[in-house]
Amino acid sequence: MSFFAQALKKKGTTSPRPVRPATVMPESPAAQTVLPPLPDASLLPAVGVRQVGQIARTDALAALRESAIPEAPGFRPVRKPEDCPAEERALRDEKIRYIRAVWELHVATNCGEGRAAALIAEKQPDDFPRLATAGKGGSSALRYNNYRNWINGYGSGGRRRPGIGRLNDGTPDYRNADVLLPNYVRGHKNTVYGDPMFWAELKGVWLRNGEPYLAKNYRRTRMIWEACYPGQLIPTLAQVRYHFQHRFPHRMVALARKGENWYDQNLRNFIERDPDSIRPGEAWVADTKDCDFQIRTDNPDAKPIRPKLVVIMDVKSQFPVSVQLIDGNCSNEVIRNGFAAAVWRFGRPRIFLTDNGKDYCKAGFGDPVVFAPSVDGGELYEHSILRELDVEHHKAIPYNARAKIVERFFREVAGYERDSRGYVGNKPENRPATADVWAKLKARKYLNSLDEACEWVAQLVRVYLNTPSDGKFLAGMTPVQAFRPEIRYTRPKLSYAECFRAFQLPLQDSKKLDGRGPSVRLDNGRYVVIPADRERAWKYDGKRVMIKTVIFNKEVCYIYDLDGTYIAECRLEEKLPYFGADPKLLAAKLEEQRAEKVALRARIWEETKGWHLIDAETTYQQPREAFASPAPARLIETMHSVKGETHNPRVYVLENEVKPEPCKTVCANSDPESPKAGRKKAKEATPKIETKRLNRILRTINGEDEPAAVRSKNNHIHKEKREYDDDECRIRPRLPRD
Numbered sequence: 001m002s003f004f005a006q007a008l009k010k011k012g013t014t015s016p017r018p019v020r021p022a023t024v025m026p027e028s029p030a031a032q033t034v035l036p037p038l039p040d041a042s043l044l045p046a047v048g049v050r051q052v053g054q055i056a057r058t059d060a061l062a063a064l065r066e067s068a069i070p071e072a073p074g075f076r077p078v079r080k081p082e083d084c085p086a087e088e089r090a091l092r093d094e095k096i097r098y099i100r101a102v103w104e105l106h107v108a109t110n111c112g113e114g115r116a117a118a119l120i121a122e123k124q125p126d127d128f129p130r131l132a133t134a135g136k137g138g139s140s141a142l143r144y145n146n147y148r149n150w151i152n153g154y155g156s157g158g159r160r161r162p163g164i165g166r167l168n169d170g171t172p173d174y175r176n177a178d179v180l181l182p183n184y185v186r187g188h189k190n191t192v193y194g195d196p197m198f199w200a201e202l203k204g205v206w207l208r209n210g211e212p213y214l215a216k217n218y219r220r221t222r223m224i225w226e227a228c229y230p231g232q233l234i235p236t237l238a239q240v241r242y243h244f245q246h247r248f249p250h251r252m253v254a255l256a257r258k259g260e261n262w263y264d265q266n267l268r269n270f271i272e273r274d275p276d277s278i279r280p281g282e283a284w285v286a287d288t289k290d291c292d293f294q295i296r297t298d299n300p301d302a303k304p305i306r307p308k309l310v311v312i313m314d315v316k317s318q319f320p321v322s323v324q325l326i327d328g329n330c331s332n333e334v335i336r337n338g339f340a341a342a343v344w345r346f347g348r349p350r351i352f353l354t355d356n357g358k359d360y361c362k363a364g365f366g367d368p369v370v371f372a373p374s375v376d377g378g379e380l381y382e383h384s385i386l387r388e389l390d391v392e393h394h395k396a397i398p399y400n401a402r403a404k405i406v407e408r409f410f411r412e413v414a415g416y417e418r419d420s421r422g423y424v425g426n427k428p429e430n431r432p433a434t435a436d437v438w439a440k441l442k443a444r445k446y447l448n449s450l451d452e453a454c455e456w457v458a459q460l461v462r463v464y465l466n467t468p469s470d471g472k473f474l475a476g477m478t479p480v481q482a483f484r485p486e487i488r489y490t491r492p493k494l495s496y497a498e499c500f501r502a503f504q505l506p507l508q509d510s511k512k513l514d515g516r517g518p519s520v521r522l523d524n525g526r527y528v529v530i531p532a533d534r535e536r537a538w539k540y541d542g543k544r545v546m547i548k549t550v551i552f553n554k555e556v557c558y559i560y561d562l563d564g565t566y567i568a569e570c571r572l573e574e575k576l577p578y579f580g581a582d583p584k585l586l587a588a589k590l591e592e593q594r595a596e597k598v599a600l601r602a603r604i605w606e607e608t609k610g611w612h613l614i615d616a617e618t619t620y621q622q623p624r625e626a627f628a629s630p631a632p633a634r635l636i637e638t639m640h641s642v643k644g645e646t647h648n649p650r651v652y653v654l655e656n657e658v659k660p661e662p663c664k665t666v667c668a669n670s671d672p673e674s675p676k677a678g679r680k681k682a683k684e685a686t687p688k689i690e691t692k693r694l695n696r697i698l699r700t701i702n703g704e705d706e707p708a709a710v711r712s713k714n715n716h717i718h719k720e721k722r723e724y725d726d727d728e729c730r731i732r733p734r735l736p737r738d
Contacts, residue, residue: 294422317482504548533568
């Protein structure tokens with residue numbers, strides 16, 4: 001009789017030999033959602049068999065499915081089951097199969113679970129090859145203690161590890177098979193030897209920028225703790241090294257100790273760009289580099305300086321559209337100058353990519369200046385040079401690959417800088433011994449000047465332009481070949497006037513246009529509108545305007561409406577001395593003032609047709625037809641006064657209101673009744689204002705009693721050629737002589 005038959009043999013019963021269930025648990029225990037299969041009823045013994053199948057078919061099935069997992073509050077999974085290696089998942093499945101086999105044998109034979117575990121381990125070890133050697137020293141793990149721990153859990157307190165648990169009827173809950181994975185550990189499993197506070201302090205002094213030495217940090221921290229906290233557990237240096245090496249990821253240590261810049265340049269992921277998505281000339285990028293050589297300055301006593309290289313480059317073809325070598329700081333004026341030269345020569349790009357430097361993002365150039373004419377929700381006006389050019393401004397993310405297009409050109413230049421006179425290296429530790437010698441007084445005069453350095457850089461640029469590259473952008477071509485006009489991105493060319501006004505830099509603050517001039521105040525100077533643009537600027541008196549400046553002339557500015565409409569050009573007003581001013585310059589200033597007044601009076605005459613000379617009461621009494629022609633005004637009297645709205649008040653009446661003045665002069669030896677004598681007396685009594693000539697002027701203005709040719713000529717003179725009368729301070733037409 002076999003061993004199984006002897007184990008199942010009981011007094012008064014005859015039971016067939018049980019067979020090992022053929023059903024095994026699948027690899028993914030999450031799919032097991034039903035009770036484990038039971039042996040066939042014919043294989044169960046007649047006496048003492050638990051009718052589990054009948055219980056499962058009752059209404060209490062839901063209660064039976066409630067799992068009774070042993071509590072383990074400190075337990076947490078480290079990895080997801082799908083992230084575990086296949087070997088670990090296979091070992092988990094063998095444990096579940098071993099638990100299932102033991103439980104089913106226990107149910108089928110009514111023997112104890114310990115006896116069933118021993119029988120499975122003795123008779124079926126080949127079915128569990130991994131567990132057969134998973135114990136200590138390669139021994140078998142098919143033991144009842146392991147079976148019990150895998151179901152009920154083990155440990156106590158905070159170190160307790162849960163098992164798969166049981167259902168209400170005692171059946172193992174196979175759905176919790178994932179707790180058997182070896183990588184599921186408690187949260188404090190990684191606790192190391194020593195005081196936790198010691199570890200915290202040591203981590204704080206080691207995980208910091210500057211790359212401090214671990215051994216020195218450890219020795220100093222240990223010395224302090226041994227003196228201040230005797231009796232505390234302190235790990236050895238080897239334990240610290242092992243823990244740091246196996247616990248901390250390399251990139252975390254690099255970020256903490258080498259800094260964010262090193263991490264971004266060496267470990268941070270980058271975004272791949274499609275080189276075929278842009279065309280040559282469509283996008284430009286700008287960058288600046290400190291040269292690794294020295295040049296002398298114009299002052300022989302000044303120390304040598306390192307020039308800067310300001311480059312604007314096409315992204316697709318890597319063609320430098322602008323290269324500037326400067327002996328000072330890279331300001332926005334330098335960037336504007338290079339960008340303007342490139343736009344005028346090669347046209348406008350669609351995108352201009354820069355870093356986040358203040359000179360590239362200066363308000364009015366990259367970032368727009370904003371004007372709000374009202375606070376009632378009105379329209380906002382934004383102005384900048386790039387907006388005027390219709391160029392999109394993109395700011396690069398620090399250490400982004402798009403902003404490093406210029407780096408190839410800089411690397412090319414750096415390779416030749418080692419041969420230049422006054423080479424100083426790119427870092428102090430790489431600086432040659434001759435670098436400090438060139439800075440001495442006797443040697444510095446032999447350094448290259450700025451012009452000589454520009455010629456040298458120009459040679460390098462020509463070499464670079466004709467050097468092919470195997471990169472993804474050039475694909476074996478030279479920058480000149482990749483930037484040829486037939487494949488270049490082109491836009492409509494700007495005229496000189498459009499380009500000149502587009503590169504005027506708008507200031508952030510609007511200014512109120514002063515009526516005296518008109519003029520605006522800027523940097524403690526008064527800028528007056530030039531005479532040619534004054535009539536256009538008159539309607540903006542007292543209103544706020546936008547001011548734009550240019551690079552090359554600080555004595556000129558331009559005023560615009562807040563919506564961007566051009567108004568006028570303004571020039572810095574020259575200040576004259578209180579006494580002893582140049583007579584010619586003073587006369588020119590006075591003549592400029594008179595000319596403005598003459599123009600305004602002519603504008604008044606054109607608008608009123610002379611009716612402003614007549615008093616309002618008389619004007620109200622005129623018929624409608626009278627205003628179709630200029631007013632037939634006649635000057636009656638004038639005088640000089642220093643009071644009132646004018647220094648020379650005048651009185652005008654209509655032509656039909658003029659009354660003849662009686663003659664008060666009697667000529668001797670003449671007949672008073674004679675008509676000729678009367679006319680002679682009246683002529684002698686005519687005042688100096690020349691009433692007869694004035695009447696002829698008024699008739700000329702009204703177009704009366706004159707031939708058509710003379711009237712047309714006089715009207716043209718009346719409108720276009722007026723002069724200022726210093727004696728009478730009035731506007732008088734210039735008439736042809738009789």
